[in-house]
Structure formats: structure tokens, C-alpha cells
Amino acid sequence: xxxxxxxxxxxxxxxxxxxxxxxxxxxxxxxxxxxxxxxxxxxxxxxxxxxxxxxxxxxxxxxxxxxxxxxxxxxxxxxxxxxxxxxxxxxxxxxxxxxxxxxxxxxxxxxxxxxxxxxxxxxxxxxxxxxxxxxxxxxxxxxxxxxxxxxxxxxxxxxxxxxxxxxxxxxxxxxxxxxxxxxxxxxxxxxxxxxxxxxxxxxxxxxxxxxxxxxxxxxxxxxxxxxxxxxxxxxxxxxxxxxxxxxxxxxxxxxxxxxxxxxxxxxxxxxxxxxxxxxxxxxxxxxxxxxxxxxxxxxxxxxxxxxxxxxxxxxxxxxxxxxxxxxxxxxxxxxxxxxxxxxxxxxxxxxxxxxxxxxxxxxxxxxxxxxxxxxxxxxxxxxxxxxxxxxxxxxxxxxxxxxxxxxxxxxxxxxxxxxxxxxxxxxxxxxxxxxxxxxxxxxxxxxxxxxxxxxxxxxxxxxxxxxxxxxxxxxxxxxxxxxxxxxxxxxxxxxxxxxxxxxxxxxxxxxxxxxxxxxxxxxxxxxxxxxxxxxxxxxxxxxxxxxxxxxxxxxxxxxxxxxxxxxxxxxxxx
RNA sequence: CGGGGCGUGGCGCAGCUUGGCUUAGCGCGCUUGCUUGGGGUGCAAGAGGUCAGCGGUUCAAAUCCGCUCGCCCCGACCA
Numbered sequence: 001x002x003x004x005x006x007x008x009x010x011x012x013x014x015x016x017x018x019x020x021x022x023x024x025x026x027x028x029x030x031x032x033x034x035x036x037x038x039x040x041x042x043x044x045x046x047x048x049x050x051x052x053x054x055x056x057x058x059x060x061x062x063x064x065x066x067x068x069x070x071x072x073x074x075x076x077x078x079x080x081x082x083x084x085x086x087x088x089x090x091x092x093x094x095x096x097x098x099x100x101x102x103x104x105x106x107x108x109x110x111x112x113x114x115x116x117x118x119x120x121x122x123x124x125x126x127x128x129x130x131x132x133x134x135x136x137x138x139x140x141x142x143x144x145x146x147x148x149x150x151x152x153x154x155x156x157x158x159x160x161x162x163x164x165x166x167x168x169x170x171x172x173x174x175x176x177x178x179x180x181x182x183x184x185x186x187x188x189x190x191x192x193x194x195x196x197x198x199x200x201x202x203x204x205x206x207x208x209x210x211x212x213x214x215x216x217x218x219x220x221x222x223x224x225x226x227x228x229x230x231x232x233x234x235x236x237x238x239x240x241x242x243x244x245x246x247x248x249x250x251x252x253x254x255x256x257x258x259x260x261x262x263x264x265x266x267x268x269x270x271x272x273x274x275x276x277x278x279x280x281x282x283x284x285x286x287x288x289x290x291x292x293x294x295x296x297x298x299x300x301x302x303x304x305x306x307x308x309x310x311x312x313x314x315x316x317x318x319x320x321x322x323x324x325x326x327x328x329x330x331x332x333x334x335x336x337x338x339x340x341x342x343x344x345x346x347x348x349x350x351x352x353x354x355x356x357x358x359x360x361x362x363x364x365x366x367x368x369x370x371x372x373x374x375x376x377x378x379x380x381x382x383x384x385x386x387x388x389x390x391x392x393x394x395x396x397x398x399x400x401x402x403x404x405x406x407x408x409x410x411x412x413x414x415x416x417x418x419x420x421x422x423x424x425x426x427x428x429x430x431x432x433x434x435x436x437x438x439x440x441x442x443x444x445x446x447x448x449x450x451x452x453x454x455x456x457x458x459x460x461x462x463x464x465x466x467x468x469x470x471x472x473x474x475x476x477x478x479x480x481x482x483x484x485x486x487x488x489x490x491x492x493x494x495x496x497x498x499x500x501x502x503x504x505x506x507x508x509x510x511x512x513x514x515x516x517x518x519x520x521x522x523x524x525x526x527x528x529x530x531x532x533x534x535x536x537x538x539x540x541x542x543x544x545x546x547x548x549x550x551x552x553x554x555x556x557x558x559x560x561x562x563x564x565x566x567x568x569x570x571x572x573x574x
Numbered sequence: 575c576g577g578g579g580c581g582u583g584g585c586g587c588a589g590c591u592u593g594g595c596u597u598a599g600c601g602c603g604c605u606u607g608c609u610u611g612g613g614g615u616g617c618a619a620g621a622g623g624u625c626a627g628c629g630g631u632u633c634a635a636a637u638c639c640g641c642u643c644g645c646c647c648c649g650a651c652c653a
Contacts, residue, residue: 013586409653512613
């Protein structure tokens with residue numbers, strides 16, 4: 001392809017709206033342009049990368065035995081009502097009425113649609129197992145689209161759904177997808193980490209997220225320095241903390257102190273001169289109809305997903321009025337002493353001594369409060385988020401917390417949707433049984449953004465050959481030099497002929513402009529025809545990554561690039 | 575959805591505080607001609623703007639006031 005015959009509008013300056021490098025670079029390299037907040041047009045270069053990623057995904061899905069389908073974007077809202085997910089998606093669901101007044105939604109995902117299909121089409125064990133997949137656009141009306149293509153309202157997703165007769169079958173299907181995902185991310189050149197994950201909105205029991213470590217990631221991953229423990233933040237469970245001191249000798253007597261208008265942990269901490277580690281936050285949650293007190297150390301945060309899990313139901317923070325009615329004090333002065341409701345404590349609270357709590361009285365806190373002596377704990381659980389310094393629950397080594405970009409997620413759903421939709425099959429004994437489901441998602445756009453986030457330098461993007469928009473860029477420095485230009489054309493054609501997709505920069509621009517653009521759009525291998533070609537008939541082949549250069553004759557370019565591709569493949573990104 | 579910021583040719587910005595010396599300016603990009611040819615060449619001539627929209631104040635509004643819309647950031651939210 002000639003540069004002059006496609007559209008690659010590169011920019012010298014960063015777009016003002018972009019914050020993160022992947023977003024800046026995708027815009028500057030002429031890959032994308034914003035249409036509206038959370039929706040981007042892909043220009044030719046961006047589209048080529050999308051297609052390359054999708055081709056890899058298709059190959060690996062097919063290799064894993066999944067079969068491709070194409071489900072409608074348009075979904076009747078009733079379908080999502082059947083599974084109870086209209087409320088789950090809430091505002092994120094894009095809804096409207098068609099001309100007949102029927103409520104429609106733009107698919108945020110497709111569990112319902114596929115299960116509806118399967119309920120009607122699959123009714124025998126002979127048709128199982130089977131895994132369907134599609135690559136298709138999804139819509140979620142994100143409250144706050146961010147980071148360009150990383151979190152948008154409209155995005156491409158590869159979603160797959162497996163259907164099995166029993167748990168073992170489901171596990172086999174799950175494993176297959178898991179391994180296919182590993183191959184996909186590896187082929188895309190991503191350094192990814194699979195982590196155990198919470199199942200969240202999807203329901204089900206087992207789940208893994210595929211994370212790409214990155215400062216800008218909106219998710220957290222928790223890994224152990226010593227063993228293979230790696231989980232996401234919701235799922236992470238710190239090792240229990242040891243008791244602060246032993247014996248009862250050091251226990252002081254409870255004392256009320258006046259703390260006028262001092263409500264937050266930070267304020268109380270500096271007002272009383274105590275560390276947040278020695279304070280207890282008392283949060284009133286509503287779980288079902290019941291109010292419960294949840295105790296958490298001052299420097300910790302409640303993991304609501306875990307709390308909901310241990311309580312077996314959804315939870316939400318109580319409002320100020322409820323708190324006042326229960327405790328007799330405004331928000332900010334709640335404490336466990338004398339509270340007439342169920343008290344749940346995080347493990348870290350249960351080992352505290354002489355701590356500070358609210359007094360259930362306005363403008364007052366209590367000091368020297370001790371669990372067990374001054375108040376009873378009904379249940380002790382691990383309900384806090386892991387913090388820096390926490391230890392691994394498996395081996396006791398230190399845990400590392402870092403940010404990550406979620407590029408894929410796999411779930412064992414079990415029978416959640418098949419039961420909701422009555423998707424059942426007849427087993428060999430003629431019994432009707434629910435189908436076991438798994439679902440598996442990959443964010444196509446996110447793969448691209450995550451890759452750029454991890455693979456760029458000051459000059460621009462550094463593509464791995466597998467997903468680069470073109471593998472090679474032929475760069476005649478002076479297009480008015482007829483011989484050089486003709487040779488460049490020939491080299492381009494030969495590369496294309498050898499199956500190496502190639503871009504020819506045929507623009508009448510200064511060398512500096514061409515080099516800068518070449519670096520920006522990040523094509524892995526660059527073939528330069530310049531002074532050296534005029535003088536000695538040699539062309540220069542250079543790698544974007546590492547900058548390694550070699551000089552060959554124009555006839556030797558194809559072989560040289562094939563050699564470099566081989567070498568690259570051998571290195572890491574098979 | 576709460577808090578903050580911004581909106582001026584395709585892109586990045588100045589001008590707004592203190593309304594009128596602006597026929598709205600600068601850099602990049604774009605067009606034409608010449609020049610140059612290994613890291614964003616130089617010169618010259620040009621094209622391109624309802625100053626987000628609506629309403630108000632005023633002799634006079636990009637500039638002051640109000641409303642609306644859009645965009646970005648922080649938070650809440652989020653396969």
C-alpha cells in the first residue's frame with residue numbers, strides 16, 4: 001500500500017483531551033478519531049490492527065474447537081428481564097423503543113441471547129458439548145468513558161459461551177478457553193497475568209481475569225512474591241494478622257474523650273494523636289432488611305464484594321437517618337460499644353488492643369476500647385481489601401499490589417442462565433437436566449491500547465509484528481530520485497508478493513518527516529533507500545524495536561526481513 | 575450521578591481579568607510556486623473562523639450576566 005493512497009493523518013502534537021500514552025499515540029498515529037465521548041472512528045491504520053487482532057482471536061477460538069456465530073446487537077428488553085439483569089446493568093444499558101413501542105436494548109453482552117437460542121435448539125446430550133463465539137460490538141453507556149479506547153461506550157468484544165452436560169465437561173471447556181486466551185495474548189505480544197477473580201455481575205463460581213500490568217490500569221492485581229498466588233483485588237484475601245500483644249496487662253480503661261466536629265479517620269487520628277492503624281471504623285450496612293455493624297481498621301477499606309459473599313446477600317451503606325436512629329449519634333461517631341445490632345469485624349480488628357472508636361454520642365470518641373472486653377463480635381471475617389504489607393494467605397510471603405488492565409475474563413457460570421432460561425437437555429437416561437455454561441470475553445480494543453501502553457517510546461508505538469498494521473515500511477528518502485523510487489516500488493511489491501504486508505512512504509517529504517512518522521506509527525521493519533543506495537546500491541533494514549540495522553542489496557530485502565521475522569518469533573512473540 | 579475545569583479555522587494555543595485600538599491573532603497542518611533532500615528545510619503568496627448554542631446587559635460583547643449543550647479531570651460506578 002502506498003502512503004499517498006490511504007489515510008494516515010499523523011499529528012505532531014498530543015491531542016488535548018488525551019491523558020494516557022496509548023490514547024495520545026493512537027490519535028497521533030492516525031489510528032483513531034473521536035466521534036463523541038466514548039466512541040471512536042477507526043481510520044485505516046487502526047482498522048488494520050483491529051483486523052489483525054481479530055484474526056488471531058478467530059484462529060485460536062477455532063483451534064480450541066469453538067464455532068463462530070453472529071448474534072444481534074438489538075435485543076428485546078424482556079430477555080434481559082428474564083435473567084434479572086436489566087437492573088444489574090441499570091443506566092449502562094442503552095434502551096429505546098422501536099416504532100411499535102417495543103422496548104429494545106443495544107446488547108451490553110450476549111448471555112441471554114445465546115441461552116435463548118440454545119434453549120430452543122439444543123435439547124439432547126448428543127448435541128453437547130459445544131462452544132459458540134462471536135466478535136461483535138457491545139454497548140455500555142459508561143458513566144465516564146476514559147482513556148480513549150480503553151473504556152468506551154461502544155467496543156468490540158470476542159465473547160464465547162460453552163455448554164456442557166456436567167461439571168467435568170464445563171471444567172474441560174473452561175480449560176480450553178483459558179489456554180486459548182493465553183495463546184491469544186501471547187501472540188498479540190502482551191505480558192499478561194491470569195488472576196483469580198470475583199464473579200461480580202456475571203454470577204457463577206469460578207473466574208479468572210487476564211490482566212496486563214500497567215500504571216494506568218483501573219483494576220488491581222495482587223501477587224505473592226513467594227508463590228504463584230495471583231488474584232484480583234476483590235478476591236484477594238490477606239493472611240490473618242497476629243494479635244497485637246499478648247496478655248491482658250497493658251489494657252487501659254475505656255475513656256470517653258470530647259472530639260467536637262471531628263468525624264473522619266484522618267481528623268480523629270490527628271486530633272487525638274493516634275495512628276489510623278489503631279482506630280476502628282464502624283460502618284452500618286444494610287443487608288437484606290437487617291442493619292449490621294461492620295468493623296474495619298482505620299487504615300483499611302471494606303471489600304463489599306467479600307462482605308456480600310460472607311453475608312450471602314447484597315449490601316449497601318445505611319443512610320444518615322438510619323445511623324442516627326440506631327446509634328443516637330450523627331455519622332462519624334459510630335462505635336461498636338453498646339450497639340444493639342449484629343457486629344461483624346474484619347480479622348484485623350479482632351486482634352486490636354486499646355483502640356479508638358466512636359462513642360455513639362455526638363462529638364465524642366472512646367479510647368482504650370478492647371474487643372471482647374468492651375464489646376462482643378458476632379462474626380470475624382476477612383472482609384478488607386489487601387493493603388501494602390499484607391502477607392500471602394498461602395505461603396506467608398509479602399503481597400505486591402499493582403494496577404492492571406483487564407483484557408480478558410473467563411467464568412464458569414454453572415446453571416445460572418440455563419435455569420433462568422430453562423435451557424435443559426435430555427441425558428442418556430432420559431432425564432431433563434440444566435445445561436452447564438461458561439462464558440468468556442476478550443476486549444479487542446483493549447488489547448490494542450494495552451499493548452501500546454506497554455510498548456512505546458518517546459518516538460511512538462512499537463508494534464510486535466503479529467498485530468502491526470504493516471510488517472514493513474519502505475522509505476525512499478527522495479522520491480524525486482527515479483532509480484531509488486523505482487527500486488522502492490519493486491522492493492514493496494516483492495515484500496507483498498512474499499506475504500509481508502508493506503507500506504510504501506511515497507510522499508514527497510523531507511527525510512526527517514518520514515523518519516518521525518515511521519517511528520510514530522511503529523512499523524516493525526523499516527527499509528530505507530537513501531544516500532547509501534545512491535552511492536553503493538545498498539538499502540538499510542532497521543528494526544523499530546532495538547534499532548538494529550543491517551545493509552543488504554535491494555534483492556536481499558525479502559530474505560532479510562524474513563530472517564528478522566523468524567528471529568522475532570523465536571524471541572518471544574510466537 | 576456529585577465536585578472542578580474547559581469550549582476561539584483540521585490540530586495545539588493566545589486574546590477575556592479592565593467591553594471599543596482586532597478587519598479576531600500565533601504555531602502546526604493545508605494549497606500554489608521556488609528551494610532543500612539522512613531526523614519535523616528555507617522563502618514567498620494564499621485558502622480556511624456563525625469566537626459551542628440561545629437569551630440578556632450595553633451606543634458597542636470572543637470579552638460581562640443567565641440558561642442549555644458538548645468535552646476533559648477527580649470521585650462514585652463498572653464482565
